[in-house]
Amino acid sequence: MNNKTYDLIIVGGGVLGTFHAYHALAKGYSVLMLEKNNAPLGATVRNFGQVVPSGMNLKWQSYGCESLAIYKSIQQRFDISIRQNGTVYIASNEEEAQLLEELYQINEANNYESYLLTKEQCLKKYKGLKESYCNSGLFFPQEVTVEPRVMIGKLHKFMKAHYELNYLPNTTVINTHEVNGAVEVVSSEGTVYKASKVIICSGSDFKTLYPMVYNNSDLQVSKLQMLQTKSQGNYELNGSVLTGLTIRRYESFTQCPSYEEIKSKEDLNSFEKQFGVHILFKQATDGSVIIGDSHEYADAKDIDNLGFDLNMDIDDFMIKEAKKIINLPSYEIQNRWAGFYSQCKTKDIFECQIGDNVHIVTGIGGKGMTGSAGFSKDSINRIMNI
Incomplete structure (x- = not known):
């Protein structure tokens, strides 16, 4: 005792x-x-x-x-x-740009600081961001x-x-x-x-x-896969870069007037929908870049059904999509892992x-x-x- x-x-x-x-x-x-x-x-x-x-x-x-x-x-x-170092959401097309504009208006009404960025401003601020991908951005300077x-x-x-x-x-x-x-x-x-x-x-x-x-x-459990590149040398990525699939996934965007209509057009059988993939980038303090992530679900009592092995098809898809968005000096991967978190359905x-x-x-x-x-x-x- x-x-x-x-x-x-x-x-x-x-x-x-x-x-x-x-x-x-x-x-x-x-x-x-x-x-x-x-x-x-x-x-x-x-x-x-x-x-x-x-x-x-x-x-x-x-x-x-x-x-x-x-x-x-x-x-x-x-x-x-x-x-x-802030967070930016990068729209890849006009639909996602519309959602960024609508979320900006919601933030204005709620006094949460954000700034709309033009394509040119995004390309200047985020080194390696591809012109072919970027339409516009929404930046949150207070986030860490x-x-x-x-x-x-x-x-x-x-x-x-x-x-x-x-x-x-x-x-x-x-x-x-x-x-x-x-x-x-x-x-x-x-x-x-x-x-x-x-x-x-x-x-x-x-x-x-x-x-x-x-x-x-x-409770249900979500399994996520993430990757970490090797150090990018002198390359610097400013803050978190969240992209079009994130705009289509994150909860805040469900408040936007255009959200339901835009979501209704999506292909529910696509790979990214089957595995809940959205592409995010964050540079770690050692110069490496974290890339993620995916989502697979099971009821909490059935967590073992998710397994602990990594699905390499998911990793390969995330790397392929990431390369469409940012030209990193290297996409050589040094670490891969799965994370598990529990959440409520209701x-x-x-x-x-x-x-x-x-x-x-x-x-x-x-x-x-x-x-x-x-x-x-x-x-x-x-x-x-x-």
Whole structure:
């Protein structure tokens, strides 16, 4: 038995759990965060590495803007790999250009800063962008890129140094039960940790602890494939470059008046629709370029059906499409990987209360890196009855 009783125990050290801990600590609560691996290995480190409120609906754009402010505030105090280099959406034709203009008007009404770019401005700003592809662009200067494989570890270091975060990696939780108004959390080693409240932010831990709730949930898992080129030498790509297929996919564009008509013309049997492919580019700090991504889905209880092998047809298609958009000095690939994230079919995020003091918060989907920091602030207020 660990004799200390914490105000809050968080199970899962990924970005969603970490920002729940961050906001609880900032409000003066004592927090213990338990992570089953030596470091997070899931969606937190296997994503594209961008914070893009521009891609979200109005509710989550608000959370995303709050996240931007939080990331930038932390970056001023401690380097967590945040770079404010903006996001651009590149239209490849008149239909996509129409959607950019409509989203720009929506952003104007909501006071979210963006700028329409002409074809000439895009070609000047983004070296290697092909004239044959580019029609126009929409630029979001406030948005940032992240190095996901290093950010979470640096964020933990910052929180331990500045907020006295208690963090235990390599700790697998196998049971929780409420005793006399508190929650006892039992690890696989038999250690018992106590807290007034517990938040479970890891889908895999949720599956282990409450398998019936997990299997009966409306969670589904998305498998994404991404690639990383070798370093591009002196070539520099400014910020995140999102392209026509992204315009046709991201949630924010569903608010545009022309969206439904434009979508109705698409070939649902095309390769990109079958595998949910849209083409994004982001240059990492080592000079390499990340290219993505694809989406394959299965109900959470059937995650094994997705497999862990990479579909090389998807990778080959993404490279072929990327070459139509930007002339990189090299398309030699040094890394390929798949990421997995859970999301709800019918809700923005999965939230469930077990008993009086155990809360499950997971299934944030592809909104994790962008929305977690802002969403967790509201979530902590609700859970801690603030």
